[in-house]
Amino acid sequence: MLDCPLRDAPYSIESPLMDILLKPEAKAVANRHMNSALDSFPESFASTQAPSFSAILTLSKVAGMAGIPVADMASLDRELRALEVTDEDRVARCARYDAEPPRLAIPEGGPRLLLFQKINGFRDVPSVEAATAALREMAGRMGWSMVATDSGAVMTPSLLAQFDAVIWNNTSGDVLTLSQRQAFMDYIDNGGGFVGIHGAGGDPVYFWDWYVDELIGARFIGHPMDPQFQDAKVVIEATDSAIGNDMAPGWTMKEEWYSFASSPRSAGATVIATLDESSYSPVGRGGQDVRMGADHPIVWTRCVGDGRSFYSAIGHRPELYSEPHNLKLLERGILWAAGRGSTCCRDGSEVAARDLPRGRPLRY
Secondary structure: OOOOOOOOOOOOOOOOHHHHHHOHHHHHHHHHHOOOHHHHOOHHHHOOOOOOHHHHOOHHHHHHHHOOOOOOHHHHHHHHHOOOOOHHHHHHHHOOOOOOOOOOOOOOOOOEEEEEOOOOOOOOHHHHHHHHHHHHHHHHHHOOEEEEEOOHHHOOHHHHOOOOEEEEEOOOOOOOOHHHHHHHHHHHHOOOEEEEEHHHHOOOOOOOHHHHHHHHOOOEEEOOOOOOOEEEEEEEOOOOOOOOOOOOOEEEEEEOOOEEOOOHHHHOOEEEEEEEHHHOOOEOHHHOEOOOOOOOEEEEEEEEOOEEEEEEOOOOOHHHHHOHHHHHHHHHHHHHHOOOOOEEEEOOEEEEHHHOOOOOOOOO
C-alpha cells in the first residue's frame, strides 16, 4: 500500500471530495446534510477518476463556492469522522498516486530539465499541450537537455539528482506520496530548481502546505469571471537576477489573471512582474472581489534553502505560449531556476552567483 497523503486520515469536511465520493457511506452522509447536492454535480466535479475537480475540492469549499446550504456543518463533520477508514478505503485513496519510477533517457546538453506533468486535479488540455510544445521548442533551440514524465514516482533522490530543475507544467492536485514529497523537498533544499507554470499555483484547495506556502509562496484565491479572460497591463520590476531587467517596462495582454491571498513579496519573494489592477476588472465568480491592490505580483522568484523557485501565474490561454514577452520570461526563469542565472540561493537568501565557489554565473 502506497504512503499517499491522508491515507489514514479520518473522513471530514476537509477531506478531498474525491475520497468522500469513493466511499458510499461518506457520500450518503454528505448528501443527507447537503440536500443531495453531490448527486447533481457535473461529471468533471463528481468523477472519482483522476484528473478530476473532486481532487482539489473539499465539502467545506464546495459549500462555500456553490452556495450549498448546510444546516449544521459541525454535525456533518462529526458524522464523517465517525466512519471507519478501512483498508479498501486506503487503497482507493492511493490509487491516483504512482509507485513505479519511470525509465528516463536523458539527452546530451544542459541545463538538464525534467518536465513534470502529473495532474490529479484540473487538467486544462490546451494549456498543457501548448506549454509542452513551447518548452520542447525552447529546449531544442537553446540546446537544453529535457525529458518529460507524468509519473509522480520520478521523485526519487537518484532520479532528481540528474536534473538542474523540475518544471511543473500546469500541475494540479496533490500528486506525490509522502516519500516522493520528501525526496522533492530535499532536492530543493539542497540546491535544486523549481519552475511552476500557471495552474501549478492555482488550486482552490491544497493538501501540502510546504508546496504552496514555501515553494510557491502565495495561495490562489480566484480569477476574474466577468469576463474570465481580460486585457491587463503587466509591469516589469528590475531585480538582481536580471530576469526582466532589459524587457519592456510594461505591456498589455489577455489572460485569466490569478489573484492570491497575500503578496509573496511579504514572504521574501523577489517580484519580477505585477499587474496594474486599474487596467482590468478583478471580479471573480459570483461577484467575488479578487483585488490585491497596488501590489499584485504575477511572476516571482524565491529561495528555499539552497533551492531556487520561479513561478509564473501566466499561461492559461494557449496563445500565450507563443507570445514573445511571456516566452522570454519563461526562458530566463528556467535558466535562473536551473542555476544558470546571475544570482543563486544560499540558506534561503539570493546572492550573486559569482560570489559562490560552485556558482555558475551566466548572463542572459
